[in-house]
Amino acid sequence: MTRPYFLMSAAMIGLAGLPACAGESQPETQQDSGVPFEITEVAEFTQPWALVFLPDGRMLVTEKPGNMRWVTQGGETSDPFAGLPAVDEGGQGGLGDVILHPDFEDNSTIYFSYVEAGEGDTRGAVVATATLSLTENGGALSDVTTIWRQNPKVTGRGHFGHRLAFSPDGDYLFISSGERQKFDPAQDMAQNLGKIIRLYPDGSVPEDNPFYDQGGVTAQIWSFGHRNPLGLAFNEKGELWEHEMGPRHGDEFQLIERGENYGYPIVSNGDHYSGEEIPDHDTRPEFRAPDAYWVPAISPAGLIFYGGEMFESWKGDAFIGGLSSRALVRVTFDCEDGATACEAERYSINDQRVREIEEGPDGTIWVLTESGSDGTLVKLTPAE
Numbered sequence: 001m002t003r004p005y006f007l008m009s010a011a012m013i014g015l016a017g018l019p020a021c022a023g024e025s026q027p028e029t030q031q032d033s034g035v036p037f038e039i040t041e042v043a044e045f046t047q048p049w050a051l052v053f054l055p056d057g058r059m060l061v062t063e064k065p066g067n068m069r070w071v072t073q074g075g076e077t078s079d080p081f082a083g084l085p086a087v088d089e090g091g092q093g094g095l096g097d098v099i100l101h102p103d104f105e106d107n108s109t110i111y112f113s114y115v116e117a118g119e120g121d122t123r124g125a126v127v128a129t130a131t132l133s134l135t136e137n138g139g140a141l142s143d144v145t146t147i148w149r150q151n152p153k154v155t156g157r158g159h160f161g162h163r164l165a166f167s168p169d170g171d172y173l174f175i176s177s178g179e180r181q182k183f184d185p186a187q188d189m190a191q192n193l194g195k196i197i198r199l200y201p202d203g204s205v206p207e208d209n210p211f212y213d214q215g216g217v218t219a220q221i222w223s224f225g226h227r228n229p230l231g232l233a234f235n236e237k238g239e240l241w242e243h244e245m246g247p248r249h250g251d252e253f254q255l256i257e258r259g260e261n262y263g264y265p266i267v268s269n270g271d272h273y274s275g276e277e278i279p280d281h282d283t284r285p286e287f288r289a290p291d292a293y294w295v296p297a298i299s300p301a302g303l304i305f306y307g308g309e310m311f312e313s314w315k316g317d318a319f320i321g322g323l324s325s326r327a328l329v330r331v332t333f334d335c336e337d338g339a340t341a342c343e344a345e346r347y348s349i350n351d352q353r354v355r356e357i358e359e360g361p362d363g364t365i366w367v368l369t370e371s372g373s374d375g376t377l378v379k380l381t382p383a384e
Contacts, residue, residue, distance in 0.1 A: 035347045037311075037365075037380040043075045048368045048375035050097045051358045055105050059358070059366070060132075061377065062112065064094035070139060071377060073360070083141035085128065088117040091157025096125065101201065102170030108132050110141075111173065113162035118153035125150045125162040127175055127203075147203025151192050151217045154180050163232040163303075165240070172206065173199045174222065174240060174256075176229035183265040186225050189218050194264065196229065196242060196256055198222035210259035225262035225287065231303030236316060243300040243320055246270035247278065251297045252290035253320065253331060253341060263287030269295065291340040292331065298346075299323035302356040308363025310382060319365070321354035322346065328354050328367060349378060 047064040054060060058070045066087035067080040087095050093115035101109035113127045127148040130141035150160070159178030166173055179186040179194030186194025189211065197220045198209055205212060205219045212219045231243040231253075240256040250270025254262065267287050268278040281289040294300075302321035306314045318331040318341070327346040335342035352369035360366055365380040 036383050037347075038383055039349060040379040040381065041350075041376055042073070042366075042379055043071050043077050043377045045069075045077075045368070045375040045377065047094070047370065047373050048377070049095060049355060051356045051366060051368055051377070052098050052100060053358060053361060054100070057361060059377075060098050060110070061368070062095045062098050063375075064096075065089050066095050066114075068095065068098065068112070068139075068141075070134060073379070075377075079138035081132075081139040081141055083130070083144065085114065085116070085144060088115045088123045093123060093125075093157050093160050096160065096162040097164045099164045099166065101129070102166055111164055113160075113164060113175075115160055115162075116149075120155075122153040122155055123157070124153035124180075125160040125177065127162070127164065127173075148175060148197065148199060148220075150177055150180070154182055154185075154193075156181050159228040161226075161229045161244075163230060165232045165234060166201075167240075168234055168238050171200070173201050173203075174232060175199070176226070176232045176242060176244075178228045179226065179264070186227065186264045187261075187266065189214065189221065189224065190216070192217040192220055194224060194226050195221045196223040196226065196232075196240075222258060223256050223260045223262060223288075225260075225264050225266075227264045227268075230301045231320060233303045233305055233318075235305040235318075236307060241303070241305075241318065243303055245299055246293070246297060248273050249295040249297045251294040251300050253292045253300070253318070254288070254290040255340075257288065260288040261286075262290075269293045270297070292342060294343075298325035298327065298329055300329070302354065302368075304357045304359055304365075306359060306365070308359055310363030311365070317344065319357050321357055321367070323353045323355070326351055326353055328357065350376070352376070 049064045050062045052060050062068050070078045096113035098112040108131050110132045116126050117123050128146045130144045133140050158181040161176040161178035163176040175197040177195050185191045211221050227244050229242050229244040242256050243253040247270045250268045267281050267284045271277050300320045301323050304319050320329040329346045330344045332344040352371045355370050356368040358366045367378050369376050
């Protein structure tokens with residue numbers, strides 16, 4: 001199986017239009033010949049992290065410092081919701097992902113992740129459920145219940161992961177858990193750091209998990225050997241895919257398979273920031289190699305598989321946000337030379353970091369970008 005890496009030139013990168021003028025009250029639509037879509041700026045946020053659509057067409061947006069809001073497709077933004085727990089914000093940590101329960105229309109339940117403080121300057125990611133009530137100007141969370149924690153809590157403020165995804169049948173909740181910049185936990189089966197976790201929606205552990213018989217947090221583990229997984233999504237076939245940041249280059253995109261070891265920190269197609277080399281995946285075939293990887297890094301964040309009709313030629317493709325690459329990266333599975341997955345194009349969105357991507361009910365693509373502490377929600381529609 002061929003698994004390509006990507007060395008991108010400027011000619012392969014689409015260029016977006018000029019930044020919006022400050023102080024304009026209406027969303028601004030931008031178009032440039034370098035991209036096949038129009039960019040409409042919709043709303044502004046402070047360090048936005050995640051986005052999910054509600055059944056009524058509004059969106060929930062999380063802000064890393066600890067706020068959650070709704071926003072309309074026209075750009076009306078609510079006040080921060082009441083009832084969120086205390087968030088330990090700093091570095092890469094804070095309020096994280098938010099998704100809806102599969103039966104949200106009946107039970108108004110949401111799932112969200114955030115970082116909580118521990119003892120002795122330690123912290124870790126947690127996942128909680130809550131009942132969401134919306135008001136004319138905002139909303140509130142009630143019955144907040146923690147259903148999962150990173151174990152153990154450790155020092156540092158990096159590599160929490162804490163992306164969330166339900167299986168297409170709604171029976172299982174998957175959680176990405178980073179190795180917290182501690183390296184070894186990714187291979188330590190007595191910890192749930194550096195792992196993909198599989199739970200029932202109430203936080204209990206399915207008995208058919210691959211390591212269930214070992215008990216404790218080990219029973220939660222679906223796959224291991226991960227570094228900083230910041231994208232988690234199912235495709236139209238019902239397959240779970242994940243992407244994660246490599247140590248120094250070597251960002252990975254891969255199919256997640258039951259019980260597999262993905263090799264970090266024993267192998268990586270990147271190297272340590274110190275310059276120390278890490279053996280490549282092809283030196284250790286017992287570890288599951290990525291389906292695609294990037295050298296130099298794109299710093300991936302956010303992941304969707306596009307299923308709409310508005311961009312018909314993109315149906316089935318994956319879209320990955322790029323932070324250091326300041327790009328929206330399209331990945332196709334129709335590759336030459338038998339490769340499983342390969343980068344098709346990447347586009348600049350106003351030369352900003354791309355944190356999150358979601359598909360709208362009508363097939364539009366919605367993107368959260370960031371520049372410093374500022375963030376923007378933009379809508380992408382086909383260029384005329």
